[in-house]
Amino acid sequence: MHAEQIEIASFLVNHPPFDELPEEVLNELARQVEVVYYRSGSDILNLADPIQDLYVIRKGAVETYRRTGELYNRLTNGDVFGQVSLMMNQRVRFPVKAIEDTLIYCIPFELFQDYCDRYETFADYFESENSTLLHKAVSDHQENNNLTSVKVKELITRELVTIPGDASIRHAAELMTAQQVSSLLVVDPNPEQTDSEGPGGIVTDRDLRERVLATGLSPESAVKTVMSKVMVTLDENAYVFEAMLLMLRNNIHHLLIMRRQVPIGVLALSDLVRHESQSSILLVRSIFNMTNVEELQAYSQQLPAVFVRMVKEDANSHMIGSAMAVIGQSFKQRLLELAEEQFGPAPVPYCFLALGSMARDEQLIYTDQDNAIVLDDRYREEAHGAYFEQLAKFVCDGLAACGYSYCDGEIMASNPKWRMTRSAWKAHFSQWIDDPKPQALLNGSIFFDLDGVFGRTQWATELRRFVTDKTRGNRSFLASMARNALNRKPPLGFFKEFVMEKDGQHKNSINIKRRGTAPLTDVIRVHALAVGSSAVNSFERLDDVIQSGILPEGKGADLVDALEYLSIVRIRHQSRQIESGKEPDNNIHPTNLTSFERRNLKEAFQVVSNAQSFLKYRYNANIPTAS
Amino acid sequence: MSVQRPSLVTGPGAVGSWPEHFDQLYTRSRDMRLQRFYAAGTVTADTPIINTPLIAMDFETTGLDAEQNDIVSIGVVPFSIHRIFCRESAHWVVKPGQNLTGGSVVIHGITHSEIDVAPDLESILESLLTAIAGRIVVVHYRHIEREFLAQALLHRLGESIEFPVIDTMALEQNILYRRQSILDRLLKRRVGPLRLGDCRERYGLPHYQAHHALTDALATAELFQAQVAHHFGEETLLGELWC
Structure with missing residues (x-):
């Protein structure tokens, strides 16, 4: 009972990308097809529904739409749709309607994935000209969100x-x-x-x-x-999301x-309401109405829901990172207000600093608290020390109560070492920059991502400018920073297979932060310091770096795509964990990914790896140091 | 909710009595294969078509007379009104009881040498009956498939076979008839061509090469999906469509 579907096979053989498949594979494919007829005017795919097949139009015509209802594309005989939804997370992203009576051949997702893995030319079809699959995945994702596409x-x-x-x-x-x-x-x-x-x-x-x-x-x-x-x-x-962030940031x-x-x-604000659930804006506004640490702590329980909602609304990593950072910043600001109510106004002016991911607007749901204090130069330890010790302890304990755990490396305002006067901070940075010891930089790189959140926030801007003035074109410093940025390698083996954790609790997984976003952030920081960018967010740093022209043509855009993809995979992973009641972590199991996600992930890791090689060459980071 | 309407086509099987009729046939039949087929039963007339398991079936034959001619190939494709499952489809070439003489019989896509080595229908009968058991058979022009299978079994097993079918040609004839004017009806004007390809064209379905049993079965399944989408709706009861 050799059931050869002659008509289906002879149609597919004449239409790309199926014409790239060997004959016996094509015949097998024709046997696996499912067929369905849609009357003109009927819905074929509805937004957010699960999708299991790649759709090939045998005869007829369909229209695809953005989630706004705006026409996205019109397709006819031999055209293919559904691939973007299949590649992203198997939920319909572009609704489809039949505009003529239409006969569809459905190709099961497993076969589609299998052919993409086995036949390069088949897979290439889904990467349009001058646009990699990774770029497509990232840009289609963003195009579909009002906040990132509407000006x-x-x-x-x-x-x-x-x-x-x-x-x-x-x-x-x-x-x-x-x-x-x-x-x-x-x-x-x-x-x-x-x-x-x-x-x-x-x-x-x-x-x-x-x-x-x-x-x-x-x-x-x-x-x-x-x-x-x-x-x-x-x-x-x-873009609308920038307006939202600006409002959030300034309340x-x-x-x-x-x-x-x-x-x-x-x-x-009301103009933005119809463009976003504004849950993050409301959360920030309420933080400032809380009257003590207990209330703040209770309120912080809502944070996971806000995070999950933003992920579901297809926000990009920059939006989510910024919203989470602003929320974190608001907790700090409110805690500092409460501290000043309790202990009285500060005896000398100060600036409370956020460091690391929160300063970069790249924070995810929870993070270690990394913070510090810049004090006025009139500060005297004997007279003012006790006040700031009290204040810092109040804020750091409060943050810990709200879910921002203490920093393992003790990089916190409660550590007297990181409460310094403006002059002392400058001296400290000068020493790091003029005499770069790799070990010092390893712990110190976090200080190069700083943002003022309370008090004399202009001091943070001033410190950043001080730093970039000293680092721009500073060869020996940049070489040391570059060397540090090569410490964490992306998890790709010689044959481009994933290299997974070998043992321990996270066996057969990949730590996407340690192996992906963190090394990429490190690379971007070195370039940013080299060109004297005072931006802190990695995407904004990349804008400055691309502007300066130090990267080869097109490489900057690759870095943007890779950072977005790695970030969004990490964000989605955490969102899924939260939804299933687990503690969010960074350990991705490649076996749980679709072959497209694996492919995109490998491509993104490859970009990180190439960027590290370029960094090594660009900043002469090869020479080992005697330390 | 769909209102119960009288059957659009009338056939030999009294509407609504198929499940009971299958029970009787089960006790009457002698052949194990037929017993198993009837034991699988059939869905009842009040089943909405969206919940009805279907299978399109097509025969290529040596001629049009079931008593004189025989089956050469059989194609079956299981489906529902929302999906046609090619991976479960089957195609058999069988050796007809009479010789294919020269160019008088044109069977597309099947060579004489293929037929020479083909098995007798009896050896694939079990697979065929297993494939269609529990499903409602959909054909284009029921007199071929139903009568040829009945004759072929009578000839080989000494007993016949009966089963309900949905006939896309009869449905189409009725749809076109209802569309005719009174004058057309009085003058007994023909409703229009009813060949499988002609019917498909009315629904925007693509042209398929005719006279290959598996392709024709697929074409029939697609046609039935289109007829339901345009004229009946997925809640229509099976009793209105079968015969």
């Missing part, structure tokens, strides 16, 4: 009518009536002389009622005295949107 200017539906800040309130009311608007954008009449008051604000009907009529203010007063200030600006070409609800440095409108 701020698309949310500004109409430009605001503007009025100079020194115009009278009466004039403002007249203008509103004449233009039939309920609000005005108040702009600075002399932007060159802008003082610390910020660029502008907004005045509404309600302000005229509540702040003018109700208070008996003269209508001849300047309109800027009754406006709501909007201090933070954002370019109209920024504000309005942004002034600029076109070529000129204000054109105000973006309100």
Whole structure:
């Protein structure tokens, strides 16, 4: 009973990529096909449904859509769809509808994977021109999320009518009536002389009622005295998620949107609501309403749910990392406010620093707390030491209670060693940079990722600038940093197979942080310090590095894709663990991945490996040091 | 919920009585293979078509008269109204009881030498009956498959076989008839061509090379999916469709 499906085989043999398969393989494939008919107008694939097959259109026509409902593609006889959903996590990402009566040949996922593994040319078909599978996986993922694909200017539906800040309130009311608007954008009449008051604000009907009529203010007063200030600006070409992050970071609800440095409108938190569940924004706002450590601790229980939700909403790693970092930062800020309430105001100014992943906006659900304090130079140990010891202990204990475990390496503000004056910090950095001992740098690299979270945060910016001024083009320092960045190798063997942990609890798994994201972050840091970038986030550092032109053509984009892919695999892994009630970790089991995920993962690790080789050559990191 | 309608086509089997009829046939049959086939039973008339296990079946024969001619090849493809399962399909070439003479018989894709070495139908009968047991057979023009199999078994086992079928040609005829005007009906105008390929074209189905039993079975399964999608709906009861 040799059941040869002649019609199916003879159709497939004439259509790429199936024409690349050997005849006997093709005949076997034809025998495994499942066939289904869709009437014109019916739904073939619905968003987020599980998907088990690759779809080949035998005859008919279909349309695929983005999750916004926007048309993505129109396909007909011989075209293939469903591959992106199969490659990412076997959930439908692009819904499909029949626009003609359509007959579909369904190819089981296992066969599709098997052929991709066995026949390079077959697999290549799914990597479009000039675009690797890895790039496709990453970009398709991002394209499908509103927050990363919609620009701020698309949310500004109409430009605001503007009025100079020194115009009278009466004039403002007249203008509103004449233009039939309920609000005005108040702009600075002399932007060159802008003082610390910020660029502008907004005045509404309600302000005229509540702040003018109700208070008996003269209508001849300047309109800027009754406006709501909007201090933070954002370019109209920024993405919606950047607006969200900016609001999160500053805990504000309005942004002034600029076109070529000129204000054109105000973006309100409510404008973002329909673009995101805003769960992370709400969480941050509530953190500041908590009145003691116990309340904060209870509140921190919600964090895993927020994390899982963002993952499900297809947020990219930068968004998730930033949101988690901002949440972590908010816990610190609130704890410091509570500490100052309890112990009184600080005797000398200080800046509380976040270090490592939180400073880089790359934090995942929980992380070790890595932090430190910069003190004013008037600090005297005898007079002020006890206060800061108390304050630091309060914050570090509070963070531990909220799930941010103590740092094993004691890199915490509660460790007196990491409470230093501004001058002492500069001296410390100078010593690390001028006399780079690899061992010191190994523990010290975390200090090169620093961000101010409370107090005189400008001191953090100043320290970063101090560091990059010293590191830019500093050969011996960069060679040492580069050597350190080569310590952790990606887990690829000679034949590009995965090299797994050999023993212990995590046997047959890959630690994707230690083997992937961490070494890549190290590589990026060295380049960033070399070109004098003061960015801290790895993606932003990469932007600066690519701009500077020190990387070979196209290699920067590869690094971006690899970092995004490794990060998102790690994030999804942790999200799944949280959902199944497990403690999130970094140990990926390749056997649990689809062959596409394995393929993409190998490609990403290969990028890391190549980047390490380039680093070695670029910074002369080959010479062993005598230490 | 679908309203019970009278059967669209009338056939020899009294509608709704197939499960009982199978019980009777089971006690009456002598051949073990037939007994097993009837023992597997059949789904009841009130089963929605979406829940009905189906199998498309097609025969190539040496001619059109079941008493004079014989079966040359058999194709079967199991399916549901949402999926056709090619991997479970089967195709058999069998040696007809009479000689294929010269060019008078054209059987696509099968050579005479293939037929010379083919086994007799009886040796594949068990596999065939196992494949269709418990499923509703879907054919295009029931008089070929039902009558040829009945004759072939009568000839070889001394007893016949009966089973319900869904006939896509009869369904199509009825669909087209209902679409005709009263004048067309009065003048007894033909409803339109009813060959498998012609029916498929009305639903936008691709052209398949005809007269290969397995391809025709696949083509019939696709046609039935299309007919259900366009005219009946997945909740339609089996009793309205079979005969």
